[in-house]
Amino acid sequence: MALSIGRSFPLQPCSLYKSESIYNKSSLGGRCSWLRHAGAEITKPCTRTCIAAAAQQRPTWLPGLDPPPYLDGTLAGDFGFDPLGLGEDPRSLKWYVQAELVHARFAMIGVSGILLTDTLRVAGIKTIPLWYEAGAGKYFANTETLFIIQLFLMGFVETKRYMDFVSPGSQAKEGSFFGLEAAFEGLEPGYPGGPLLNPLGLAKDIKDAHDWKLKEIKNGRLAMMAMLGIFVQASVTHVGPIDNLVEHLSNPWHKTIIQTLASSSS
Template sequence: MALATGRSFLLQPCSLSKSTSIHKSPACGTSSWLRHAGAEITKPCRRTCIAAQQRPTWLPGLDPPPYLDGTLAGDFGFDPLGLGENPASLKWYVQAELVHARFAMIGVSGILLTDTLRFAGLKTIPVWYEAGAERYFADAKTLLIIQLFLMGFVETKRYMDFVSPGSQAKEGSFFGLEAAFEGLEPGYPGGPLLNPLGLAKDIKNAHEWKLKEIKNGRLAMVAMLGIFVQASVTHVGPIDNLVEHLSDPWHKTIVQILGSSS
């Protein structure tokens, strides 16, 4: 049984050993033995050994909700709105966070890469928030329809695998390309296309990889929010903002920029 009060405790019952005198057990304290009518009668030892184990929480000393028991990757007991009280909802929110985190990591990487190339001299590359207005191999309406179709198809497959794990890996369920994705578990597809380096093949014991991914994904979501705010206020990309700040760190900060814009 575990008690969660900012840290978890393992409660282990004491073991009994026969003895004719009072002694101390290094594992579970004192065990008493009483003599009565020439026979040894044991006095049960009901004390417990408490071994404290640290459980990191988003706010030290805070009691995490009982439904967040630390088994989920990246679980630090943060749910101020109680969104995860329903087990079914919590299961879906885990998948939703994974998808948003991955999109944020791809988005931040793309924005920083194109912004760096543009700052380095490739002026033909548009600022990220104007890239959608550029003309590519097709007009904007055609691209929108293609995007809706492709994303709708992928999201439908993902939802079907969430509802019935493993159903989308059956032969013939994906035009004969099932082995190229080789789903590991809901939310963690694999195969040579989505896991070319072969990382975390044993997904059941890949807690460390899951934790690293969700931490980086959460950081990327915060970074994406910051990039949105910067673009709205300064009308330039993040690399331009960074270079301007480094040119005069003490006078060109977020406080001064937001103050001047208002």
């Protein structure tokens, strides 16, 4: 199909146009209506494929990539990234969304805790062990007791989360949590809310909170990458991230990841 404006400037198929004013989705047979737009004359009707291609154009993790059909852009942070096809099954996709959300939140908490304690240690404000040695420290109970407590608490939380995933809203019903259900105000799976888990009252209308969801998952993905970097950094340098940062800033041109990896392998 070709478009012509005036007597020159031939244009390409209408799939290049994003504006809905060029075509009419409601026309019979999925074809474009005969429209004129700024002097442009459509000399052939568009096919349904042409309309779908124009409608589906959206940001993707790789420019020019055609996202898989099951990633239609409705999920927060959906940029069509699924090279292994893990989300082809709709039920699995829902679970992977929840799994990513939980891992993102743990990563954000972990990175924040590591950076805070490492800053206090390096600044000499408080005597704190390196983050990867913190588990060997002595606390209010021995290691075995702490491990059992953690298993119980995490098991309880994860069970409640799974039950809410299977039956959304079930954990907010009266009598499901010792009369404290109102303190959580289950909004939807993955977003319990309430004064305990949403003290600032952000995104009270979770259905229209796409921007907040997008910000959270973007920061969470960044935190997961940062956590991976901290793991590798500790394995190679045997110090904390703030120590590495201070060393890099002391000699930015010679204290880099390349020199560090080269010296560690030699």
